[in-house]
Amino acid sequence: MKRITFLLAALATLGGVVAFRAPASGQTEAEAAPSYGVELPPGYRDWRLISVAHEEANLNSFAAVLGNDVAIKAYREGTLPFPDGTIIAALHYSHAASEENNKVFGQSQSFVAGAPTNVQFMIKDSKRYAKTGGWAFAHFDKDGKPGNEAFMSTCFPCHNQNKARDLVFTRYAP
Amino acid sequence: MKRITFLLAALATLGGVVAFRAPASGQTEAEAAPSYGVELPPGYRDWRLISVAHEEANLNSFAAVLGNDVAIKAYREGTLPFPDGTIIAALHYSHAASEENNKVFGQSQSFVAGAPTNVQFMIKDSKRYAKTGGWAFAHFDKDGKPGNEAFMSTCFPCHNQNKARDLVFTRYAP
Numbered sequence: 001m002k003r004i005t006f007l008l009a010a011l012a013t014l015g016g017v018v019a020f021r022a023p024a025s026g027q028t029e030a031e032a033a034p035s036y037g038v039e040l041p042p043g044y045r046d047w048r049l050i051s052v053a054h055e056e057a058n059l060n061s062f063a064a065v066l067g068n069d070v071a072i073k074a075y076r077e078g079t080l081p082f083p084d085g086t087i088i089a090a091l092h093y094s095h096a097a098s099e100e101n102n103k104v105f106g107q108s109q110s111f112v113a114g115a116p117t118n119v120q121f122m123i124k125d126s127k128r129y130a131k132t133g134g135w136a137f138a139h140f141d142k143d144g145k146p147g148n149e150a151f152m153s154t155c156f157p158c159h160n161q162n163k164a165r166d167l168v169f170t171r172y173a174p
Numbered sequence: 175m176k177r178i179t180f181l182l183a184a185l186a187t188l189g190g191v192v193a194f195r196a197p198a199s200g201q202t203e204a205e206a207a208p209s210y211g212v213e214l215p216p217g218y219r220d221w222r223l224i225s226v227a228h229e230e231a232n233l234n235s236f237a238a239v240l241g242n243d244v245a246i247k248a249y250r251e252g253t254l255p256f257p258d259g260t261i262i263a264a265l266h267y268s269h270a271a272s273e274e275n276n277k278v279f280g281q282s283q284s285f286v287a288g289a290p291t292n293v294q295f296m297i298k299d300s301k302r303y304a305k306t307g308g309w310a311f312a313h314f315d316k317d318g319k320p321g322n323e324a325f326m327s328t329c330f331p332c333h334n335q336n337k338a339r340d341l342v343f344t345r346y347a348p
Contacts, residue, residue, distance in 0.1 A: 100343070
């Protein structure tokens with residue numbers, strides 16, 4: 001169980017992202033990390049593609065990683081650290097065998113995005129989230145329910161292992 | 175080798191897509207299928223996400239499937255057949271193990287988009303491509319070189335196995 005928790009946390013970090021919410025009371029929410037006070041960013045499903053990812057083992061997960069305009073520009077120009085306003089979204093689905101595709105291929109080889117599992121975000125605001133490397137992290141399950149405190153507390157320590165790339169694991173796919 | 179050729183052809187079909195080119199001489203090019211007279215559609219890397227895919231076996235391939243505005247609208251509204259002007263793009267990469275991610279996970283489980291391998295397109299024009307179900311198919315390798323006649327001749331027969339969904343295999347990921 002501990003193992004599963006770690007893996008989920010690691011996935012959260014690998015796909016990680018965060019969303020915007022106008023601070024209701026100054027810096028209060030920002031200081032209340034790891035909840036970060038983040039809400040689901042509107043329109044993220046229309047964002048452009050950064051890359052794709054696949055996790056085996058207990059996760060069995062497929063990810064499409066998308067970025068808002070600030071994120072895409074930074075990726076394409078190789079800007080590090082990512083500028084404030086960057087939002088990266090990881091849309092996770094089960095890594096599902098496609099029987100209809102396999103029938104055409106004549107063998108079992110095809111996997112597609114199955115049921116949606118969660119959406120994760122990283123939002124860059126170097127002042128607001130200074131205590132966590134300038135990033136807020138968010139996780140919403142398939143019903144839009146946010147990750148709990150224990151789960152969310154694992155995001156930053158894991159992402160923080162990748163300081164060389166400003167805590168972001170996903171690389172841009174050309 | 176025959177097997178590999180079939181598998182490549184099948185991938186072409188599964189990811190399949192096509193691009194636009196103003197007909198240089200009336201219907202001449204359209205009738206010259208399977209070359210289809212298609213050029214790389216500008217700006218496709220900025221299109222919105224339809225879904226992701228992964229092929230094992232000889233392909234070892236990762237795909238991000240994107241659509242132009244017409245395609246995204248049709249997918250979201252469940253419009254079948256796809257309207258003229260639909261373009262679907264499959265960006266293919268190698269399905270590459272990520273050593274840097276695995277180090278964080280503590281085990282081998284993470285795969286990311288490796289080297290780009292090819293980009294494939296399906297373009298809908300029910301009159302121009304009437305002989306191939308209203309679709310043109312295109313394939314460009316990593317250097318932008320189009321697929322040859324023998325390769326391209328395999329697209330339509332394979333996609334044509336999926337008439338129920340207007341020859342398109344990829345489903346929309348929510």
